[in-house]
Amino acid sequence: MRVLGVDPGLTRCGVGVVEGVAGRPLTMIGVGVVRTPADAELSRRLLAVEQGIEAWLDEHRPEFVAVERVFSQHNVRTVMGTAQASAVAMLCAARRGIPVALHTPSEVKAAVTGSGRADKAQVGAMVTRLLRLAAPPKPADAADALALAICHIWRAPAQNRLQQAVALHTTHATKGRTA
Amino acid sequence: MRVLGVDPGLTRCGVGVVEGVAGRPLTMIGVGVVRTPADAELSRRLLAVEQGIEAWLDEHRPEFVAVERVFSQHNVRTVMGTAQASAVAMLCAARRGIPVALHTPSEVKAAVTGSGRADKAQVGAMVTRLLRLAAPPKPADAADALALAICHIWRAPAQNRLQQAVALHTTHATKGRTA
Numbered sequence: 001m002r003v004l005g006v007d008p009g010l011t012r013c014g015v016g017v018v019e020g021v022a023g024r025p026l027t028m029i030g031v032g033v034v035r036t037p038a039d040a041e042l043s044r045r046l047l048a049v050e051q052g053i054e055a056w057l058d059e060h061r062p063e064f065v066a067v068e069r070v071f072s073q074h075n076v077r078t079v080m081g082t083a084q085a086s087a088v089a090m091l092c093a094a095r096r097g098i099p100v101a102l103h104t105p106s107e108v109k110a111a112v113t114g115s116g117r118a119d120k121a122q123v124g125a126m127v128t129r130l131l132r133l134a135a136p137p138k139p140a141d142a143a144d145a146l147a148l149a150i151c152h153i154w155r156a157p158a159q160n161r162l163q164q165a166v167a168l169h170t171t172h173a174t175k176g177r178t179a
Numbered sequence: 180m181r182v183l184g185v186d187p188g189l190t191r192c193g194v195g196v197v198e199g200v201a202g203r204p205l206t207m208i209g210v211g212v213v214r215t216p217a218d219a220e221l222s223r224r225l226l227a228v229e230q231g232i233e234a235w236l237d238e239h240r241p242e243f244v245a246v247e248r249v250f251s252q253h254n255v256r257t258v259m260g261t262a263q264a265s266a267v268a269m270l271c272a273a274r275r276g277i278p279v280a281l282h283t284p285s286e287v288k289a290a291v292t293g294s295g296r297a298d299k300a301q302v303g304a305m306v307t308r309l310l311r312l313a314a315p316p317k318p319a320d321a322a323d324a325l326a327l328a329i330c331h332i333w334r335a336p337a338q339n340r341l342q343q344a345v346a347l348h349t350t351h352a353t354k355g356r357t358a
Contacts, residue, residue, distance in 0.1 A: 041279070041345075041346075042269060042279075042281070043269040043270065043272060043273035043279040043346075044273055044346075046266055046269050046270045047270060047273040047274060050270055050274075070259060080249060080262050083262040083263055083266070084262055084263060084265070084266035084269075085266075086263070087225055087262070087263035087264075087266040087267060088266060088267075088270060090221060090222035090225050090263075091222065091225045091226060091229055091267060091270070093222060094222035094223055094225060094226040095226060095229075100220070100221075100222040102221070166220075167220075167222075167223075
């Protein structure tokens with residue numbers, strides 16, 4: 001199973017691709033950050049995020065996209081941009097019929113460290129260990145994206161297959177309606 | 180000048196196209212609502228919003244897109260969906276090099292009624308009068324989308340022309356970087 005994890009953001013959108021199945025060693029396929037200039041217009045920044053995500057989907061062809069679930073109780077100034085960047089990532093996946101899963105930050109932390117309240121350093125350390133990397137991926141957004149992908153792979157495989165079937169079915173139904 | 184106004188939302192996304200220039204009678208070209216089912220997955224809903232907005236852009240070829248600026252102090256449960264639907268609308272416009280303007284609800288109300296605190300009925304009544312319609316557009320989201328477009332047309336024309344030039348320039352620059 002190949003999963004693209006996305007830690008959404010306008011300034012830095014973390015992206016990481018992990019391959020593997022639950023109970024077996026995992027492999028990092030790629031990791032990076034899509035950046036957009038803070039002084040650009042919002043619509044141009046969203047376009048740049050789209051182009052970045054599309055490039056990752058083109059190159060790595062993931063079967064699932066796992067996006068961090070955004071909560072509105074976060075920092076009010078940044079949460080809107082995060083919500084909008086996450087919308088772009090979800091949209092790019094949905095257009096290709098790739099199922100999208102949302103995981104909360106505490107679900108992701110609990111998956112890779114055993115504690116939903118782990119700090120960034122602990123998440124980075126576990127991502128490094130689980131993917132057998134030489135050093136923690138930088139910046140933290142990139143490590144978080146990999147943690148999201150790992151979290152997703154470790155979900156119940158049956159649930160993932162069901163979601164994949166539903167997503168493909170819905171894509172065809174939607175296409176039929178708008179044609 | 181032809182403007183597509185978008186009142187963003189996942190359940191009901193109001194869309195309205197108005198043509199005209201400041202100081203002259205305005206013409207409504209089209210009005211409607213893009214709806215997505217509340218029980219669908221978020222990524223599929225965003226995809227449906229994109230398909231709806233794309234259809235309106237294809238049919239009406241606006242020179243500007245005016246989107247309501249979303250504030251996080253609104254109802255916390257709905258604001259994330261509104262922010263994400265607005266991201267999709269902005270993205271669709273940016274992909275085509277169409278400049279996007281954001282106007283706050285009070286700017287729009289002040290533009291069409293003279294008061295930033297006007298209620299929905301007052302906005303609907305003024306939209307009906309300004310566009311010489313037989314009855315107020317329903318639902319309110321559709322009337323709000325038309326009000327957004329009117330608000331945009333009444334901005335300083337020089338400012339609009341400048342934004343259009345910048346948007347086109349940026350599109351070409353962005354394309355160059357990613358090619």
